[in-house]
Amino acid sequence: MDNFTFCSPTLFAFGRGEERRTGELVRKSGGSRVLLHYGGGSIKRSGLYDRVMAALHEQGLSVCELGGVRPNPRSGLVYEGIALARRERVDFVLAVGGGSVIDSAKAIAAGAVYEGDFLDFYKGKIVTSSLPVGVVLTIPAAGSEGSPNTVITNEKTGVKKGGRGEVLRPRFAVLNPELCFTLPPYQSASGATDMMAHVLERYFTTTQNVELTDRLCEAVLLTVMSELPKVLRDPTDYDAQANLMWAGTVAHNNSCGVGRTQDWGSHALEHQLSALYDVAHGAGLAVMFPAWMRYVCHRDTARFVKLATRVFGCEENTADPMSTALEGIDRFVAFLRSVGMPTTFGEIGAREQDIPRMVELMGVSEEKKVGVFFPMGPRDVEAIYRLAL
Amino acid sequence: MDNFTFCSPTLFAFGRGEERRTGELVRKSGGSRVLLHYGGGSIKRSGLYDRVMAALHEQGLSVCELGGVRPNPRSGLVYEGIALARRERVDFVLAVGGGSVIDSAKAIAAGAVYEGDFLDFYKGKIVTSSLPVGVVLTIPAAGSEGSPNTVITNEKTGVKKGGRGEVLRPRFAVLNPELCFTLPPYQSASGATDMMAHVLERYFTTTQNVELTDRLCEAVLLTVMSELPKVLRDPTDYDAQANLMWAGTVAHNNSCGVGRTQDWGSHALEHQLSALYDVAHGAGLAVMFPAWMRYVCHRDTARFVKLATRVFGCEENTADPMSTALEGIDRFVAFLRSVGMPTTFGEIGAREQDIPRMVELMGVSEEKKVGVFFPMGPRDVEAIYRLAL
Numbered sequence: 001m002d003n004f005t006f007c008s009p010t011l012f013a014f015g016r017g018e019e020r021r022t023g024e025l026v027r028k029s030g031g032s033r034v035l036l037h038y039g040g041g042s043i044k045r046s047g048l049y050d051r052v053m054a055a056l057h058e059q060g061l062s063v064c065e066l067g068g069v070r071p072n073p074r075s076g077l078v079y080e081g082i083a084l085a086r087r088e089r090v091d092f093v094l095a096v097g098g099g100s101v102i103d104s105a106k107a108i109a110a111g112a113v114y115e116g117d118f119l120d121f122y123k124g125k126i127v128t129s130s131l132p133v134g135v136v137l138t139i140p141a142a143g144s145e146g147s148p149n150t151v152i153t154n155e156k157t158g159v160k161k162g163g164r165g166e167v168l169r170p171r172f173a174v175l176n177p178e179l180c181f182t183l184p185p186y187q188s189a190s191g192a193t194d195m196m197a198h199v200l201e202r203y204f205t206t207t208q209n210v211e212l213t214d215r216l217c218e219a220v221l222l223t224v225m226s227e228l229p230k231v232l233r234d235p236t237d238y239d240a241q242a243n244l245m246w247a248g249t250v251a252h253n254n255s256c257g258v259g260r261t262q263d264w265g266s267h268a269l270e271h272q273l274s275a276l277y278d279v280a281h282g283a284g285l286a287v288m289f290p291a292w293m294r295y296v297c298h299r300d301t302a303r304f305v306k307l308a309t310r311v312f313g314c315e316e317n318t319a320d321p322m323s324t325a326l327e328g329i330d331r332f333v334a335f336l337r338s339v340g341m342p343t344t345f346g347e348i349g350a351r352e353q354d355i356p357r358m359v360e361l362m363g364v365s366e367e368k369k370v371g372v373f374f375p376m377g378p379r380d381v382e383a384i385y386r387l388a389l
Numbered sequence: 390m391d392n393f394t395f396c397s398p399t400l401f402a403f404g405r406g407e408e409r410r411t412g413e414l415v416r417k418s419g420g421s422r423v424l425l426h427y428g429g430g431s432i433k434r435s436g437l438y439d440r441v442m443a444a445l446h447e448q449g450l451s452v453c454e455l456g457g458v459r460p461n462p463r464s465g466l467v468y469e470g471i472a473l474a475r476r477e478r479v480d481f482v483l484a485v486g487g488g489s490v491i492d493s494a495k496a497i498a499a500g501a502v503y504e505g506d507f508l509d510f511y512k513g514k515i516v517t518s519s520l521p522v523g524v525v526l527t528i529p530a531a532g533s534e535g536s537p538n539t540v541i542t543n544e545k546t547g548v549k550k551g552g553r554g555e556v557l558r559p560r561f562a563v564l565n566p567e568l569c570f571t572l573p574p575y576q577s578a579s580g581a582t583d584m585m586a587h588v589l590e591r592y593f594t595t596t597q598n599v600e601l602t603d604r605l606c607e608a609v610l611l612t613v614m615s616e617l618p619k620v621l622r623d624p625t626d627y628d629a630q631a632n633l634m635w636a637g638t639v640a641h642n643n644s645c646g647v648g649r650t651q652d653w654g655s656h657a658l659e660h661q662l663s664a665l666y667d668v669a670h671g672a673g674l675a676v677m678f679p680a681w682m683r684y685v686c687h688r689d690t691a692r693f694v695k696l697a698t699r700v701f702g703c704e705e706n707t708a709d710p711m712s713t714a715l716e717g718i719d720r721f722v723a724f725l726r727s728v729g730m731p732t733t734f735g736e737i738g739a740r741e742q743d744i745p746r747m748v749e750l751m752g753v754s755e756e757k758k759v760g761v762f763f764p765m766g767p768r769d770v771e772a773i774y775r776l777a778l
Contacts, residue, residue, distance in 0.1 A: 001566075001631040003404025008397060014648060015392025177390075209628035212612040212636050219604035226600055239598035242390040242648070247601050255644060259403060259631070 001210055001259040008253050010146050011172040014246065016238075018174045019136050022052050022094070023059035029132050029171040031092025035085050036065040037105045039097045043138065046182060052096055052136055064088045066108075069097060072274050072281070073104040074155045078118060081108035085131070094134045095170075099142020099194075099281075102135055106150040106168045109133045122152055127165025135173040140180060140245040141191030141282060143198055143252025145173035153275055159361060160271040175249070177241035185232050189339040190282030192228040192244060195251040196221055197285040201264050202257035203307065204296075204373040214306070216256045221311045223247050228339055265371025266292045269384060272358040279348045286341035287348060290333045291388035296374035297325045304328060345389045355385045390599055390648040397642050399535050400561040403635065405627075407563045408525050411441050411483070412448035418521050418560040420481025424474050425454040426494045427485045432527065435571060441485055441525055453477045455497075458486060461663050461670070462493040463544045467507060470497035474520070483523045484559075488531020488540075488583075488670075491524055495539040495557045498522045511541055516554025524562040529569060529634040530580030530671060532587055532641020534562035542664055548750060549660040564638070566630035574621050578728040579671030581617040581633060584640040585610055586674040590653050591646035592696065593685075593762040603695070605645045610700045612636050617728055654760025655681045658773060661747040668737045675730035676737060680777035682718045685763035690714050734778045744774045 013021050026034055034056060043049045056063050066081050085093065085108055093112075095105035109131040111118030121127050135145040144150065148168045153160040180188070203217045224247050230240035250256065269292060270284040297304045301321045308314040308328025312335075317324045333343050342348050359381050362370060369375035376384070402410050415423055423445060432438045445452050455470050474482065474497055482501075484494035498520040500507030510516050524534040533539065537557045542549040569577070592606045613636050619629035639645065658681060659673040666673075686693045690710045697703040697717025701724075706713045722732050731737050748770050751759060758764035765773070 001404070001628055001635075003407065005400065005402050007400040011394065011396040012647075013394050015390070018392065209632070211615055212609070212632045212639065215608035215612050216605060216639075219608040220601070223601040223604050239390055243598070243601045246390075246648070250601065250605075250644075255639075258401075259635070 002207055002261070004258045006254065006258045007166065008146060008169065008255065010170050010253070012146070012175060012249065013172060014175045016176060016178055018176050019048065019051055020055050022134070022136055022174055023055035023057070023061060025172040025174070026056065026061060026092055026094060026134055027059045029092065029134060031132060031134070032061055033088060033090050034061050034063045034092045034094050035081065035088065035090040035108065036063055037069065037081060037093060037095050037097075037101055037108065038065070038067045039069040039101050040067070043096055046179070048096065048136070048138070048179060064090065069101045069104045071100050072153050072160065072278055073100040073107075074153050075119060076155050078104055078107040078111060078152060082111040082118060085112040091131060092134065093131050094136070096136040096138065098137070098139030099144045102133070102142065102144035102170070103150040103152060105133050106130070106144070107152050107163070110163070110165070110168065119154060121163035121165070122154070122161040127163060127168055130165065130167045132171045133168065135170045137173055137175050137245070138179045139183060139187065139191055140248035141194045143195065143248050145170055145175070146249040146253035149252075151271070158275050160275040173249070175245050177238055177245050180241045180245060181236045183235060185235070186340060187280070188231050188235070188244075189228065189341055190280040191248065192224050192339070193282035193286045193336065193341055195224050195248045197266060197282070197289055198251040199256055200289060201267060202260065202262045204263045204303065205260040206373055207260035210260045213256055213258060213260055218310050220247050220251050220256060225311075225335060232339060261372045263371050263373040265374060265376050268362060268370050269381065272361045273348070273350055275361065276354060276358065277349055279350070283342055283348055286336045286343055287345065287350070287388050288384070290329055290336070290343060291384050293329045293332070294326070294387055295380065295384045297322070297329065299374050301325050352389055355382060358385055391596055391650070393647045395643065395647045396555065397535060397558065397644065399559050399642070401535070401564060401638065402561060403564045405565060405567055407565050408437065408440055409444050411523070411525055411563055412444035412446070412450060414561040414563070415445065415450060415481055415483060415523055416448045418481065418523060420521060420523070421450055422477060422479050423450050423452045423481045423483050424470065424477065424479040424497065425452055425483050425485060426458065426470065426490055426497065427454070427456045428458040428487070428490050429456070432485055435568070437485065437525070437527070437568060453479065458490045458493045460489050461542050461549065461667055462489040462496075463542050464508060465544050467493055467496040467500060467541060471500040471507060474501040479520065481521050481523065483525070485525040485527065487526070487528030488533045491522070491531065491533035491559070492539040492541060494522050495519070495533070496541050496552070499552070499554065499557065508543060510552035510554070511543070511550040516552060516557055519554065519556045521560045522557065524559045526562055526564050526634070527568045528572060528576065528580055529637035530583045532584065532637050534559055534564070535638040535642035538641075540660070547664050549664040562638070564634050566627055566634050569630045569634060570625045572624060574624070575729060576669070577620050577624070577633070578617065578730050579669040580637065581613050581728070582671035582675045582725060582730055584613050584637045586655060586671070586678055587640040588645055589678060590656060591649065591651045593652045593692065594649040595762055596649035599649045602645055602647060602649055607699050609636050609640050609645060614700075614724060621728060650761045652760050652762035654763060654765050657751060657759050658770065661750040662737070662739055664750065665743060665747065666738055668739075672731055672737055675725045675732055676734065676739070676777050677773070679718055679722045679725070679732060680773050682721070683715070683776055684769065684773045686711070686714045686718065688763050693717060741778055744771060747774055
């Protein structure tokens with residue numbers, strides 16, 4: 001096991017009606033002038049906007065707001081948010097929405113106290129100072145409510161990149177599974193795929209003998225696979241939504257990833273897909289992750305066998321481990337298809353002729369590869385995209 | 390799933406040599422006048438004391454010290470520590486040791502800023518204010534390094550009781566698995582049994598449909614059962630010690646227990662054993678937990694079947710679930726015996742004629758039962774003690 005430092009100080013307020021505590025939680029986090037950040041009109045139609053506003057006003061907080069975050073959040077709105085936060089002397093950014101809203105809120109919170117261009121944080125500079133961020137989560141998927149990460153698409157270049165910094169972990173996150181009752185099935189399935197991908201990026205490690213985190217990863221994967229079908233059958237199944245929602249947080253707050261190298265190559269491959277086609281992140285991952293797995297499974301076949309037997313219920317073929325590894329991948333694909341996810345380029349409108357552009361956007365070279373379990377150069381990237389055709 | 394609030398803000402510094410960061414971590418937690426609390430002389434013989442002292446002095450911290458904590462920590466030393474902390478105007482309590490040292494340090498930290506008798510906190514009063522506590526862990530077991538809990542034995546009455554308060558979660562915990570290389574096998578096994586018990590107290594719940602936390606509990610149990618035998622074969626197996634050490638923290642920081650009722654009856658049963666005989670807590674749990682399981686397994690046999698099949702590798706007998714449940718308990722006992730743990734009264738020197746005294750110490754009545762999965766009255770308690778004979 002590798003040395004690690006782990007600190008997840010986010011307060012999670014989980015369950016029915018917990019959004020009523022939002023004002024109190026902002027106040028306890030030291031906030032008084034709040035920027036409320038959200039996406040489209042769904043939180044207004046559902047009444048959530050009104051309940052959150054009431055909770056904020058009950059605590060005498062001053063509130064300004066900025067809506068309009070779209071999936072795969074864009075830099076333009078972040079600049080607008082930073083200007084607004086400065087103008088209104090905001091001291092707390094409250095994200096009400098899913099991962100895109102949270103990531104955009106984190107960008108605004110970091111950018112508001114930074115003298116340079118906030119996009120520096122999406123080019124490798126670690127965020128070390130930020131306004132505090134709070135979350136009321138409406139879509140379980142990205143895990144951004146408990147993570148130190150944020151992903152933004154640069155509108156000018158079309159490049160989608162991640163930024164990070166421990167200060168970006170939200171001060172609190174309100175998670176009410178009832179807020180997921182109205183999610184369309186495709187969105188629930190995309191979210192769950194994102195969770196599985198977050199776990200798998202950690203599962204595929206070069207660190208040996210990390211049994212506890214292996215087992216924790218497997219626990220989350222097994223849970224997502226048992227709960228998502230229940231949610232798709234009945235989106236008002238509270239317990240299934242609750243297990244799935246909390247799985248999304250656990251999948252990405254790094255409790256499953258401490259003390260081990262992590263890969264993250266598949267996420268990079270997907271970012272180019274969603275930058276070019278604006279596909280849902282989870283759906284893009286459903287296309288790219290199995291392709292990546294097929295390309296790299298010779299690297300540590302035993303690890304793929306472990307996944308296949310412990311998570312996908314395969315019998316181990318000791319005479320031919322690779323057949324077990326491949327069967328595991330097949331079952332993963334079958335699961336994804338069973339929950340309505342695409343698993344090929346064609347299904348998401350991605351085109352073979354765009355592959356060179358995607359390879360270019362990845363920004364890899366033989367000297368600067370991406371991924372840790374399997375460092376990918378340009379030829380690997382191209383081959384994996386082709387496996388996803 | 391039940392509503393819950395979860396916040397685990399402890400910073401974990403895990404791995405080889407991390408104790409060198411102790412001074413820096415105290416400083417970052419706002420400490421400048423440190424009470425160093427520890428047990429016997431083992432930390433001096435091992436050189437850990439010197440390394441920690443050097444790290445504290447490097448940061449210019451002032452240090453006073455109080456050693457002498459014994460297993461099942463006693464109230465007398467806590468009073469001494471409180472007086473010392475006040476006299477020296479201590480602003481940080483650093484525990485270097487195992488669960489007993491940490492629990493004693495928490496009692497001192499809470500008592501030092503409390504006007505009344507610190508034992509109030511062990512009679513139901515929640516701790517809401519405390520000096521900050523930090524930990525350098527030497528024995529993976531109690532999980533106190535990441536928990537809001539503390540257990541102290543009242544020397545006058547012989548009563549061993551728990552106290553709690555979220556402010557008691559340590560600010561930081563240094564976990565270096567190398568510090569466990571010199572632990573005697575019996576102590577490693579007792580510690581691992583304590584971890585399993587912490588998970589099982591959470592596993593046995595009345596809350597339905599808590600698949601994620603069920604799976605996380607099972608992940609920790611499976612890990613302990615795979616790693617402890619490696620540690621017993623070779624205590625210098627770094628990775629096995631590392632998995633076991635981190636399992637001890639995960640088992641008790643409540644990440645496996647959120648959103649569900651928990652039982653804690655077996656811990657109460659054990660406390661009377663270790664109060665009367667000063668047996669290692671984990672060894673006492675090895676005696677009491679299986680007895681409790683046999684007595685209560687009719688309450689929710691399906692849950693026992695889940696445990697038996699997922700953790701203890703039993704085949705499910707769908708025609709006779711109770712036989713599967715009991716086979717699971719048998720395998721748990723067989724595991725405990727295989728790692729050198731006692732599983733009967735006789736092996737720990739406990740006597741049948743003391744059972745009435747233990748029942749009395751439990752302080753239960755038909756109106757005031759203990760346990761949630763199975764609320765125990767006096768007759769249940771006596772019967773369970775008899776099952777452990």
